[in-house]
Amino acid sequence: MAFSKMVKPESSEVIHLEVLRTERLSPHWMRVTLGGGEIEKFRSMGFDQWFRLFLPIGGEAGLDRVPAKANSLLGYLRFLRIPSGERPVMRNYSVRAYRPASEGAGAEIDVDFVLHGSAEDGTAGPASRWAETCEPGEPVLILDEGITFNPQRGTARVVLVGDETALPAIASICASLPDDATGTALIEVPSEEDALTFPHPQGVDIVWLVRPHEFAPGTFALGRLSDLELPEAPFHAYAAGEQSLASGARKHLVGERGVDKNSVSFCGYWKISAGSAASKAARDASAEPRA
Template identity: 45%
Template sequence: MMSFKDAKKHTTLCVVNVVGTERISPNFIRVTLGGDQLQRLPDHGFDHWFRLYLPQEHGETTFDLPNRADTIGYLKYLRIPSATRPHLRNYTVRAFRPQARELDIDFVVHGDEGVASRWVQRTKAGDTVALLDQGCGYEFAPDTTFHLLAGDETALAAIVGILRDLPRDATGLAVVEIPDPADAQQVDAPAGFEVRWLPRPAGTRPGSLALAAVQAWTTDSPTTVSAYFAGEQALPAGARRHLVDIGVPKRRISFTGYWRLGKTH
């Protein structure tokens, strides 16, 4: 199975258009993208993620882009004059409908200070974006007896996707911290999973409730656990530390910081 470290091997770049947007809950806007180039996109499932290239706010943007996110690809991207270079962020496939050539993304709306958060509140049908496939991040061993998944709202799509695509006899705990109880979504999880939504009181540091839930978790069989942690970077870092402390082998923990408090991407 591919993991975060294999992301640079993927080379499918699709230039697509916004089909529509919908405010699905207090803090999320779902964007549907469509276009013939989605025919080429592999359907990885799980927490399938991609680089998303967004248009400049003013003027023309070029979508003639490198098809790799390795060092050479990134240097090529940086060589595009800044006036026409698209913004670059990371997002997750919430749903992919290959037949219809459509793909949904659930964007967290977090005000106007981020390029992506601003864009999603203003975009309309017909706008152009590009995405570069990066595969999946969750790597779990075949002998896994318990999956521990935890994230904040930015990892909602990833965790919901993992729950949707795990074998139906998988067991585990999924913890998703959300800004508002109404941001919880319908989940198609295996019957042996507990899915715990943790609404975050105002003024609480994002990720801290999910981290506390992981820190309160323990097991008698640490060597057959697989874990996935994503969200504000203190959450995956702290969650991983706890699992290592209770004896879970490092290679069984997939983790990545999805964003950093106070830091622009």
């Protein structure tokens, strides 16, 4: 996971939570709401706050063996020593929304999962399969990692760009911006149904980019970024999603548009492989004859 300078939480410890409910948002999105357990230990930082999520794919007993500092080198090595059949699946996710405790209800964290494949036919990855099939009461662990969106104090102009995996972070950033914030968010999604609307400052223009079949994830958004008229400085840019999109956006903004490198936050969530289905689809489409 490639990223720029992060703001770490005041304390980072394993927090025991459980599934409260799930909701299918679109063909490629599932929301899982977490709470209960040790939710009182979680401290919301807003913006693109992210955490490591440990899923009990090999059974609940594996969660009890996760080291307290599993995000440190020594802790991660200890995590890897958990037998493979028992070791929880660890993935990184953004806090889509946090709701503090209120009278009669505990605090809650919404986590939005991009669904790849299908749990029904066995093509889904472990995290997607879990999100589709988990039940209320199922335990999980989270380990807070802080935020990467790190503008100078008082900055209210933004440029946000990401693929579908960055949508939760961009939505959360917009929820944390001041009401008078201005700018543009370029969000690439695989289908119109996956363009999940969210609250944002009136001055921030949300541009949905439905990815054409012949484009690999992230490339369509990166192309639109190169055509975007940037706001007057000072502003802060944020790029996240597929690694080439995140690093490519930073390279374009800093190297070609002259943006101060300290005014660009970026985070590569994942890397497309040459043998992936998305990469193959893009290659096949590019080989098709054009009219």
